[in-house]
Amino acid sequence: MASPPSRLNIYDAVAANRWRTVALITVFTGIITALGYVVGEVFTPGGGLAVVPAALGLSGVSATASYFAGDKLVLAQSQARELAPGEESQLRNIVETLSIGLGIDPPRIYLIDDTAPNAFATGRDPKHASIAVTRGLLDKLDRTETEGVIAHELSHVVNRDIRVMLLVTVLVGTVALLSDWMLRSFAWGGGRRGRDRGGSGIILIVAIGLAILTPIIATLIQLAVSRQREYLADASGALLTRFPAGLASALRKIAADKEALEVANKATASLYFANPLKDAPRALDGLFDTHPPIAERIRRLEAM
């Protein structure tokens, strides 16, 4: 297990994961479009198509905003401060070395003053990327374990996962916003129309059902995208360090650590290296988890 993994297997894993991710994001855009269409149909039968551009426009605007400023928002929310030059030189060396291996400029490094071991990466592309680690990660992990975690996070950077995760987070927000509007407008306008015309009563029921279900589905998709990406980043990280055992050992230590990361919240949880909340409900077969089970991540790393 400590032997270097064969290249081919990891490349296969990377390719398969990437394909699944593309499919999930396509479904997401479809959901927003469908939601917009149904809203339109309820208010003006046959007018659904007119609303589609507005729905796409709304998600476009919020996505653009998060594209340019989302990383700063996340870092501020996590109370991360940028490392001064010369501070934490071992961490800086690890980040620089692994960045050279990926051919990217080293991202900016941030420190979160919390004893729970964790890390995340954010930004829009490798040239505008930041990586944040907690004090606890530096204290509790040894060098090869830290290398595993940093390689995992840099894989998020180089695969453009950081961008996708920022955008997906915003798209979920947009879906929630849209369905909220729908439910409100049914209460005021749609209901009256429903009584005026018998035919739209059924459409209205369907629409209300959709408005309630869609954000739930959207959240599930966000979580699934996030979970897939963790496997992908584990695989690429192991490819970079050629030492899956280091990452597996880091995961074991973090799993054993029961402390929750106080600066993380539900919105930012899926960005982290491992679920920072530690109180994830285990109901519905892990459907609402932000991260894949650590045992499964370790198993996949050891199979490489």
Next chain:
Amino acid sequence: MEILIPLIVIALIAVFVVGLYNRLVTLRQRVREAWSDIDVQLKRRWDLIPNLIETVKGYAAHERQTFDSVTQARAAAITAAQSGSPEQRAQAETALGAALVNLRAVAEAYPQLQAVQEFKDLSENLRDTEDKIAFARRFYNGNVRDYNTALQTVPTNILAGMFGFTAEQYFEMTDTAQREAPKVSFS
């Protein structure tokens, strides 16, 4: 109208060929950029060596032979960088790595030396540089592999022949001692 169809076909082919050509240029450019990463780190290693030797000399002055072989290997590596082929350069740098492994082995026998802060810093810098050389080399070789594969596969191989794209060489530092060198620890 009929005259348009062949024109469109020709235009499509032209777009396709331009795309392939640009892909080859991009791949070759990546190889060259990756090379500069290796170059920077190899030079950083040369720069560390004189100070390292001076520091070790202060505690192990009679290990003259080891110092000389490192100094000579460093000079040979610098010469190879200026006038040699990539292969010769790789050989010279491999030899330098092996000489440094000897120097480290010698240094291990002097406990007082191990306690000197300057020596610790230099050792850590050297270790860091050799890690970076290893990763830069891996990134470079990955890019060479992508580029060389494109040169050999259809349809880019046809263009490569027409426009004179030639295969790039891998940068291999084959000495086994060198491969293990980055994991040597002084503490």
